[in-house]
Amino acid sequence: MIIYFATNNKHKLKEINEIKPKNFEIKGMFEILKSFDVNEDGKTFLENSIKKAIETAKILRAPVIADDSGLEIEILNGFPGIYSARFMENKSYKEKMKHILKKMENVPFEKRLARFVCAATYYNPKNNILFSVEGEIKGKISYSILGKSGFGYDPIFIPEGETLTFGQLGQDIKNRISHRKRAFQKLFSILLNIPKLEIIS
Helix, strand or coil: CEEEECCCCHHHHHHHHHHCCCCCEEEEHHHCCCCCCCCCCCCCHHHHHHHHHHHHHHHHCCCEEEEEEEEEEHHHCCCEHHHCCCCCCCCCHHHHHHHHHHHCCCCCHHHCEEEEEEEEEEEECCCCEEEEEEEEEEEEECCCCCCCCCCCCHHHEEECCCCCCHHHHCHHHHHHHCHHHHHHHHHHHHHHCCCHHHHHC
16 A cells, blocks of 8 residues: 655655555655645644645645654753754754754753654545644753764654663664654554555545
8 A cells, every 4th residue: 555755854754664564655755746845834743744744645646644743842942843844944953953952051961851743644635534643752852962873853862761862772773662653653553444445545
């Protein structure tokens, strides 16, 4: 069963294909739509996820999954939040992480609380089936950029119960515990319990 993923982020597509059930084939929308992008102007991860799924599905005329995810840092009032990918536009994630660490340089470790959030949505334009789920993982922000695994803010996020960042833990461990895994595990579980005909037609 082929479902398109509304993302231009090849790292996200790789993660989803590593955690999906075997009977799903997930393809990136960029394999068909070369320059399509959705204006993520929602006020929440959920709103952006739904918008991406609906707008992409209407163009592809096929079932689509989408997500919106990001990092929320408690002492920074949830920053960068829904702007995780867009603040300091055209700057690298390394530069973004340095900016965040600079803002937090005097914050003690016990107050460096943060969480990764993922809102995932499925939408089929043929029968108007739509549902969304959310996943999160709590943790803390490290004092420096550590590790080269993963992408985005992984090298500064230490998940709860661990002493290393996602960047140090490696992709296999991240795929077992991440916010994206938790959200899409729920989403795929729902899809597996919907009759196949309803999903694709």
